[in-house]
Amino acid sequence: MSDSPLVSDAPLDVEHHDRPELRHHFAAVDQQRNAASLGMWWFLGTEIMFFGGMFCAYLIYRRWYFPEFAVASRSLDLKVGTFNTVVLICSSLTVAMSVRAAQLGQRKLQVKMLLLTLLFGLSFLGIKTYEWGKKYEEHHIPTFDYNVIGGEGDLIKGNEELLGITTEVKNDPVKLRAREAEIQQHTKIFYSLYFALTGMHAIHMIIGVGIFIVITWMAHKGRFTPEYHTPLEIAGLYWHFVDIVWIYLFPLLYLIDRRPGA
Amino acid sequence: MSEETHHIVSAKLYWLIWFILIVCTVLTAWIATVDLGKFNTVVALSIATFKASVVVLIFMHVKYTSEKMTKAILMAAIFWLLILLVLSLTDYSSRTEGMLLPAASDVSARLA
Amino acid sequence: MATLAVSEERKNYLNAEYGIRSWLFTTDHKRIALLYLLSITAFFFIGGFAALLIRLELLTPAGDLLTADAYNKAFTMHGQVMVFFFLIPSIPAVLGNFLIPMMIGAKDLAFPRINLISWYIYIIAGILYIHCLVTGGVDTGWTFYPTFSTEFSNTKVIEAGLAIFISGFSSILTGLNFVVTVHRMRAPGMTWSRLPLFVWSHYATSIIMLLGTPVIAITLVLVVLERALNLGIFDPTRGGDPVLFQHLFWFYSHPAVYIMILPSMAVISEIVPCFSRKRVFGYSFVAISSIAIAAIGFVVWAHHMFVAGISLYSALVFSFLSFLVAVPSAVKVFNWTATMYKGSVSFSTPMLYAFGFIGLFTIGGLTGLFLATLGVDVHVHDTYFVIAHFHYVMVGGAVMGYLGGMHFWWPKISGKMYPEGWGRLAALIVFIGFNLTFFPQFILGYLGMPRRYWQYPPEYQVLNVLSTAGATILAVGYLLPMVYLLWSLRYGKPADDNPWKATGLEWTTSSPPPTFNFDETPVVTQEAYDYENMPLPEEVTLER
Numbered sequence: 001m002s003d004s005p006l007v008s009d010a011p012l013d014v015e016h017h018d019r020p021e022l023r024h025h026f027a028a029v030d031q032q033r034n035a036a037s038l039g040m041w042w043f044l045g046t047e048i049m050f051f052g053g054m055f056c057a058y059l060i061y062r063r064w065y066f067p068e069f070a071v072a073s074r075s076l077d078l079k080v081g082t083f084n085t086v087v088l089i090c091s092s093l094t095v096a097m098s099v100r101a102a103q104l105g106q107r108k109l110q111v112k113m114l115l116l117t118l119l120f121g122l123s124f125l126g127i128k129t130y131e132w133g134k135k136y137e138e139h140h141i142p143t144f145d146y147n148v149i150g151g152e153g154d155l156i157k158g159n160e161e162l163l164g165i166t167t168e169v170k171n172d173p174v175k176l177r178a179r180e181a182e183i184q185q186h187t188k189i190f191y192s193l194y195f196a197l198t199g200m201h202a203i204h205m206i207i208g209v210g211i212f213i214v215i216t217w218m219a220h221k222g223r224f225t226p227e228y229h230t231p232l233e234i235a236g237l238y239w240h241f242v243d244i245v246w247i248y249l250f251p252l253l254y255l256i257d258r259r260p261g262a
Numbered sequence: 263m264s265e266e267t268h269h270i271v272s273a274k275l276y277w278l279i280w281f282i283l284i285v286c287t288v289l290t291a292w293i294a295t296v297d298l299g300k301f302n303t304v305v306a307l308s309i310a311t312f313k314a315s316v317v318v319l320i321f322m323h324v325k326y327t328s329e330k331m332t333k334a335i336l337m338a339a340i341f342w343l344l345i346l347l348v349l350s351l352t353d354y355s356s357r358t359e360g361m362l363l364p365a366a367s368d369v370s371a372r373l374a
Numbered sequence: 375m376a377t378l379a380v381s382e383e384r385k386n387y388l389n390a391e392y393g394i395r396s397w398l399f400t401t402d403h404k405r406i407a408l409l410y411l412l413s414i415t416a417f418f419f420i421g422g423f424a425a426l427l428i429r430l431e432l433l434t435p436a437g438d439l440l441t442a443d444a445y446n447k448a449f450t451m452h453g454q455v456m457v458f459f460f461l462i463p464s465i466p467a468v469l470g471n472f473l474i475p476m477m478i479g480a481k482d483l484a485f486p487r488i489n490l491i492s493w494y495i496y497i498i499a500g501i502l503y504i505h506c507l508v509t510g511g512v513d514t515g516w517t518f519y520p521t522f523s524t525e526f527s528n529t530k531v532i533e534a535g536l537a538i539f540i541s542g543f544s545s546i547l548t549g550l551n552f553v554v555t556v557h558r559m560r561a562p563g564m565t566w567s568r569l570p571l572f573v574w575s576h577y578a579t580s581i582i583m584l585l586g587t588p589v590i591a592i593t594l595v596l597v598v599l600e601r602a603l604n605l606g607i608f609d610p611t612r613g614g615d616p617v618l619f620q621h622l623f624w625f626y627s628h629p630a631v632y633i634m635i636l637p638s639m640a641v642i643s644e645i646v647p648c649f650s651r652k653r654v655f656g657y658s659f660v661a662i663s664s665i666a667i668a669a670i671g672f673v674v675w676a677h678h679m680f681v682a683g684i685s686l687y688s689a690l691v692f693s694f695l696s697f698l699v700a701v702p703s704a705v706k707v708f709n710w711t712a713t714m715y716k717g718s719v720s721f722s723t724p725m726l727y728a729f730g731f732i733g734l735f736t737i738g739g740l741t742g743l744f745l746a747t748l749g750v751d752v753h754v755h756d757t758y759f760v761i762a763h764f765h766y767v768m769v770g771g772a773v774m775g776y777l778g779g780m781h782f783w784w785p786k787i788s789g790k791m792y793p794e795g796w797g798r799l800a801a802l803i804v805f806i807g808f809n810l811t812f813f814p815q816f817i818l819g820y821l822g823m824p825r826r827y828w829q830y831p832p833e834y835q836v837l838n839v840l841s842t843a844g845a846t847i848l849a850v851g852y853l854l855p856m857v858y859l860l861w862s863l864r865y866g867k868p869a870d871d872n873p874w875k876a877t878g879l880e881w882t883t884s885s886p887p888p889t890f891n892f893d894e895t896p897v898v899t900q901e902a903y904d905y906e907n908m909p910l911p912e913e914v915t916l917e918r
Contacts, residue, residue: 025482025559027895034329035484035558041332042550045339046588052343053592053622057607059347060354060618082291086284093280096271096321103270143603185606185613192605196596240322244314251290251306258294259302331557342585345672349691350621353676356685 021228033230040234044241047204051245054200058193058252061186068186070257071159072148072194075140077131081254084127085246091120092243095236098219102229107222110232114216117239121209128202132195140191148187149180155187156180162257194253201249204242211235269326279320286313386789386886401486402889407472408787409493410463413500415856417459420504422849424452429811429842437829445828446513447529453516458538459500461772462630465637466548466583467496469779470576472787474552476880476887477570479561479896484554492547499541506533515826517623520608520616524600532601535594542587542594545633549583552576561879563898570878570902571660575640578664582629582636582671590626593619617683624675632671634768635735636664638775639706642728645782646710648876649725650717651910653903656709663702670699680751689748696746703739707732718910722874723797727778730805734770738763741816756826759819765812774804777855784859785873789886790866796858804851810844875911877903 016022019029026032062069098113132141138153139145148155156163160170163183169175215235218224224232290309298305319325324332387404390396397405427448431439440448471489475482483489506512512534514523523531556569556577597619599605606612608619647654654660676684676692710732719725741763744750754760784792814837819825823834830838872881879896880887900907 023486024890025480025484025486031558035554037329038331038335038557039485039488039550039554041335042553042584043546045335046546046550046584048339048343049346049585050588050592052346053589053625054596055343056346056350056622057596057618060350060615061607063354064615065613078291078294082287085287089280089283089287092283092317092321093276096276097273100270100273100276142605182613188605189607189613192599192603192607196599200592200595237322240317244317247313247317248307248310250287251294251310255290255294255302255306257302259297260295338581339585342672346589346625349673349676349688350618350625352691353617353621353684353688356687 019228021230029228033228033233036230036234037237040237044237047241047245051197051200054193054197055248055252058197061189061193062256065186065189066256067162067164068183069190071155071162071183072140072187072190073254073256074159074258075135075138075153075155076194076254077134078254078258080127080131081250084124084131085250087120087124087127088243088246091117091124092240094120095239099229099233099236102219102224102232103226105226107219107224110219110224111216114212114219118209118212118216121205121212121239125202125205125209128198132198135191140187141195142188142192146184146188146191148184156183197249197253201242201245204245208235208239208242211238269323271320271323271326275320279316282316283313384884385888386884387889388789388886390889399490401482401490403471403475403483403486403489404787404887404889406489406493407468407470410467410471410496413493413497414460414464414468417455417500418852420507421452421455421460422852424448424455425845426849428452429845431828432830432838433842435830435832435835440828442828443513446515446826447511449826450512450515451507454512454534454538455503456768457516457630457634458541459496459503461634461768462541462545463496463548464634464772464776465641465779466552466576466579466633467493467544469641469776469783470548470552470579470637473783473880474555474573474576475559476883476891477573477878478556478559478564479879479892479898480555480559481890481892483551484559485551488547489551492544492551495547496541496544499537499539499544502540503534503537506530506537509533517627518594518597518619519623520597520600520619521610524597524608525604532598535598539591539594539598542591545583546587549580549587552580553584561896561898564879565898567658567661568898568900568902569661571643571654571657571664572640574661575636575643575664578668579633579636579640581665582633582668586626586629586633586672589622590630593622593626596622617679620679620682621676624678625672628675628678629668629671631764631767632667634772636667638731638772638779639664641775641779641782642710642731643706644876644878645724645728645778646713647717647903647905648782648874649720649722649728650714651905651908652713652717653901653905654709655712655715656705657902659705660709663705666702667699670695670702674699674746677746677751680748681755693746693748697743700739700743703735707736707739721798723792723794723801724778724782726798726801726805727774727781730801730808731771731774731778734766734774734805734808738766738768738771741766754819756824757819758815758823758825761825762812762815762819765815770808770812774808777801777804780855780859782874783880784862785869786880786883786885786887788859788863788866789869789884790862791869791873792855792862792866793858796854800851800854800858803847803854807844807846807848807851811841811848812844814838814840814844873911875908877905877908 016024022029022032026035094113094116098110098117101107101109101113135141136144139147139151140153147153150156156165160166163179165176165179169179212235215232218231286309290306293305293309294302296302318336324336387402397409400406400409427440428445431437431445431448437445471483510530512527512529512531514527514529514531518531518535556573560569596607600607600609607614608616610616643654643660674692674696676688677696680689680693710728741759745754745760745763781792781797784790818834818837818841821834823830869885871883871885873885874881877900879898882896883891
């Protein structure tokens, strides 16, 4: 056994004995950490494809129905969306800081940063809930009394030119009805994708919050040291990824066409 | 193999990246209100890609890892997503919105 | 020398611990492989029962056994069970799980607990699907096409969709485990170019599982949302595009067929050199061809959609790419054949299955080229020609590889030899039954019989009767191994460590292996198929 070259320099038994976190099928702690990291990166790769499917649907319909998508996008609150993006970025900072604190053996700072992360994460979810609430009031949630023609959620007024409602169309009731029906349908596709995308993102955030509650508890218990903080590291990778998904969702959903007028 | 534990990113750099991300966020929201024609989308996605890259490289430590697999996995996943998007577009960009252009099966019917 | 009852003497993974808890909470990759074996076999019976209903109905031109709706459910459930709950897990989750750690000299997979979780996820998905089956079933065809699936079907589409969605995670986690294991758990000296081709193929399979499965996952989510909330994103009367669903669905489901065939090719790559006593011809080409199949397999999906309404131009692109994907498969077939050339070939049961695979996969693969040809596809799309094509590759290919592999590694897994005479007989019956079942279907399809039809014009009856007769014979061929393999557990001759005198680290362990595979980490110095330096096996005779 001693003449077979293993990954680490420490003799196998000693390392297993000294490092209780080292599982039996791994030869060295480095190998285990590296495997965990690789596993999480692959998982994030699958998540890219998972969200990617919805991005594909979004891309196709945005090309088809650009005016309706633009108009529906404008109904999202730009200030609130921007603020929420900032919140999420802050949470990525605090996650990175908590990993750093673990690398430096600073238990109290770890926990503080993790609690801040949770705070930012929950704030994001809270603000999202507020935004969805607004959409509900405006009848922009498909299935729930969906309506964009007239009423609180009217999207036509002020956007006639963008939507192709020329005076000719306005004066012809048949053409107007037809165009309005199309606008109703095509904006509904935008909102369907909006809720699917942000909903799936929110589910990932909720899972992330759950994971980080556990991680925070573990940090509080002193389970993370400069030599071993793998769970924190890989949880951090997941959190950053969820942030990156939002970094793309924000321009794709909120910034389709914010030019004043048309 | 223990690259991560040996390189500890400075807190200052983290704050700097945070600041850059905030600035970019405000920037992208503001630029969207400026009329750049077709380039609005390009600019918005470029800023998003820049932000994502910065998160990946610094916050997720990809800049400091000697682990080639990490970068390979990332490249592979992005490339695969592009396969889905681009090849689907070869279909959609060669037929008009929602209308049923002559599809492959119709061509032979029309030629018959 | 080795006439001792090895499995009783030494501690191995089977007798290390007893009791149901030691199985349900195991993290030993070999035990998990057996848990999967039981589960997928159960699903094979369910899918097989659905096939029985189909073939019985098709004995006569009239729709007399089942109602039209019931028939729709039968072929839907046959497809979904066989694809998602049998074929996709089969070889990776059973043979892959069992063998990969041993083949690379490791004690277990990289993530043993995730391995167990992946089985539980599969079981949960399976139970949900069975619940769906017994409370009404689903009738959309295994492909779930909208707008029938999203609006007009009155069956349990949401439940079936969710079950398959969940099963996808089992697949993803298995793939994840394999990839990380191959990268990080290889023993000293086990370089990439010394890996058994079984491992290369499973690596390629895992890449597909990781990059493809998430897309069908999200697609099923969209279908469920569409149906539950009446959204309209796939409804052309409401501005949606049903073809978009098909793009997203086939983006996964085409590579999925490579998930089903690559592991089978993995098995063949192990069996052929062993029973030719010769190293694999063109090892690097075979290794790279697995990666090439995985890669090219991702860019051909719309060949399932030539007549669905895609543009002619994109159809041309996909047709061309589909021709390309045949090339690496052909490379494998040539190389296996060249391996046998001037080798010392013996006709053991595993080798018979390998022969069957090579011949039937070739036919299936070539007919795939017919289908990739636009002009031909317009004629035979949605006919029995397609059904014959994919059964040739899936059953004549994948399932035969699976059976060959089960026989080849049975001594290692169970510590017992199966009865060779019965093995060969069953292989022959399977081959005959298979061809009688599916060759007539090529002709039926060419003559115009559509698929998914429960009644047909009388002129198709003779071929249908032949097909059903074949299916009966095939069923016998499948039942036989189940009987004699179980029999061998009790009464089979105890197996040596390496009864076939095969190369590969798994054969250096005892039969059955100990829980942690190796007492000492092996150090590898040889290339993978060093048959020149292996002794010949005892003659493979019928007396065994």
